[in-house]
Amino acid sequence: MTDESDDTTEDRELLSDRIRNALADEIAAGKLEAGAALDEQQLADRFGASRTPVREALRQLAANGLVEVRARRGVVVARMTPERIMDMFETVAEIEAMCVRLATYRMTPLERSHLIELHDSSEAIVKKGDFDAYDTFNRAFHEAIYHATHNSFLAEQAIAIHNRLMAFRRAQLQQEQRLDRSRAEHEAIMQAIAEGDGELASRRMRAHMLNAATALRRFIEANKLA
Amino acid sequence: MTDESDDTTEDRELLSDRIRNALADEIAAGKLEAGAALDEQQLADRFGASRTPVREALRQLAANGLVEVRARRGVVVARMTPERIMDMFETVAEIEAMCVRLATYRMTPLERSHLIELHDSSEAIVKKGDFDAYDTFNRAFHEAIYHATHNSFLAEQAIAIHNRLMAFRRAQLQQEQRLDRSRAEHEAIMQAIAEGDGELASRRMRAHMLNAATALRRFIEANKLA
DNA sequence: AGGCTGCTTTGTGTATGCAAAAGCAAAGCC
DNA sequence: GGCTTTGCTTTTGCATACACAAAGCAGCCT
Known part of the structure; x- marks a missing residue:
């Protein structure tokens, strides 16, 4: 695998x-x-x-x-209507939720340790307010979860779909306060993982992604994009 | 949408x-x-x-x-090891489970009615033991569920991934008794949908797909494919 | 005057040619 | 004798050329 x-x-x-x-x-x-x-x-x-x-x-x-x-x-x-973008985000949210649930039950202690390390590293980035660095971290964080599912096919699919939305996510991250909130949500997810509660981690991940989607929708409507 | x-x-x-x-x-x-x-x-x-x-x-x-x-x-x-195929099936199982959960909560009465009709039509096919017809029905059944999520992006993704596994599914269906069991599992899923219990429908769909995967694995090992 | 039809034009679909890179092999060197 | 190097072959990557289909236009017929 x-x-x-x-x-x-x-x-x-x-x-x-x-x-x-x-x-x-x-x-x-x-x-x-x-x-x-x-x-x-x-x-x-x-x-x-x-x-x-x-x-x-x-x-x-x-x-x-x-x-x-x-x-x-x-x-x-391709037409990228707000509805379609929301559909995409919902899909990603569900897939991420699925991944984190599987990952919680299957990750090795080593993987868990790496994930914790990764998450800890984001604190400094948030403090600096470095959007680019957080974007990079965010990608690594989510990909670590994908791989921890120990399902390489699923991980590939998740990465592919994640990449498709990456550009939009970057836009969304620059909403004020979003960095702080994003990290706080990661924190909650990490806690659920630590407790071994995949279902809880899953629900929190879904909420996390949908929050990001909402932030993005506001951004789009404000900028009249798409 | x-x-x-x-x-x-x-x-x-x-x-x-x-x-x-x-x-x-x-x-x-x-x-x-x-x-x-x-x-x-x-x-x-x-x-x-x-x-x-x-x-x-x-x-x-x-x-x-x-x-x-x-x-x-x-x-x-591409290398299609048994592990990879199982990974693919697990992924599809999770995605199908996700779809049926969303579909249960969102489908219109009309869509539900169509789905019931579709499901009913499979009885005759199973009786005849017509693998090709069941394959066609099966595709329609699952696609109806995808669309009932009212998330066009998710539906497209699900169809694409479903198509990727279609060839393998056909092989799997020809396992003896699989037609009967497949329909029985569909029946259970339909019941959960009728009750509006998306979580139950989801679990049953996952089980349905994993059963198919197991049947396929046996088929592969028997035929020394992949 | 309006709609239909045939031509023109634009742009894709396919074929072919050329050059560079990867792999292989043999010969030379240590 | 083993390792490296160099040239040869194979096959892809890219460029160019040609053919044909579809959209636009104009003229003709009704």
């Missing part, structure tokens, strides 16, 4: 991957409006590449749901 | 899609051994096409996790 395959140490970045990441960032950041047509030749020119890697990037984005390909009718940025 | 779905109404089949489906079938059926190298030129020759659509097909399969692409090192059929 959990064969850790993260080959994030991969060699030189492939052109198609660079284009994919660039487009993903722009879509998530709202620079590319929903429904906007993505012309392959145009993008190829913009990235100084040919259509081939652009096509691959677009297909991968389609697999991730960020764009929609209509056969012979071009690619458009 | 649940914006109407899905243009599954594909127009004329694209060559790359045909290749993707063909390869997906072969991989799921075990005709292509795990770890086997998939040479682009070779496949292109086999399908009487060029490398371009083959490449696209392989990328899509990679996105679905059926193959693994190692940059500049070729594409291989």
